[in-house]
Amino acid sequence: MRSTRASIGKAAKTFLFGLLLSGFALVGGASAQTRDVVVFAAASLKNALDDAGAAWMRETGKRVTVSYAASNALAKQIEAGAPADLFFSADLDWMDSLASKGLIRPESRVSLLGNALVLVAAKGSTMQVALQPGIDLAAILGNDRLAMGHVDAVPAGKYGKAALEHLGAWAGVKDKVAQADNVRAALLLVSRGEAPLGIVYRTDAVSDPNVSIIATFPNESHPPIVYPVALTKDSSNPDAVAFLAFLRSDKSRPFFDKQGFTFVGKATSGS
Incomplete structure (x- = not known):
């Protein structure tokens, strides 16, 4: 009798354990699906x-x-x-x-x-910049900084550097660049007034009411933005x-x- 009871008890425990495993599997499956x-x-x-x-x-x-x-x-x-x-x-x-x-x-x-690459300034800025070959952007900046994404890694920074090189302006501004971790961080430097100019995507400029687009880089000045x-x-x-x-x-x-x-x-x- 004891042996029979023990077998029944063991079978019951095995059945309950199986139900628990099935429950966990169902829950796990639902989580994976949702x-x-x-x-x-x-x-x-x-x-x-x-x-x-x-x-x-x-x-x-x-x-x-x-x-x-x-x-x-x-x-x-x-x-x-x-x-x-x-x-x-x-x-x-x-x-x-x-x-x-x-x-x-x-x-x-x-x-x-x-996307398009643009030069932005704080809202209300009276700065005027013509992005054409030979531009002396360093003189326009004076002692101030140019906000950009990291020029060796962040895509917007790489596009920006390529565009400035194409226009002949990179050598003059490379020591004036405030490099940010991403394009939105560069935008924020201009939006907060910490940099008078920044290079960002057109879509970033549209997203921030505190900046204005003052010029657009020519498409041929940088690789296509894809x-x-x-x-x-x-x-x-x-x-x-x-x-x-x-x-x-x-x-x-x-x-x-x-x-x-x-x-x-x-x-x-x-x-």
């Missing part, structure tokens, strides 16, 4: 991408979590194993860097957006595929148009 889509995106995308993510959530009930920083910093985080589903870069170089290491899904990659986006190799979130499709669709276009981006990739009609 977890946020994690996007690593260039800082200059913030306003437009926040709006696009909110629209997608209203449509699908799914959430997007975005980490904004300079593209170089985000690429290095992904390389170090950070769990991102999508990488949305402000230039081709950092996407190429991840691609060369096999860290994105090449079939998902698309060059989606374009924003590629791709799924990361390790992403297993099916919602990330759906959100990428949404970003490529005409449903997301108004949010990027509003901020001054141009579409270089063909929008699709689906979501």
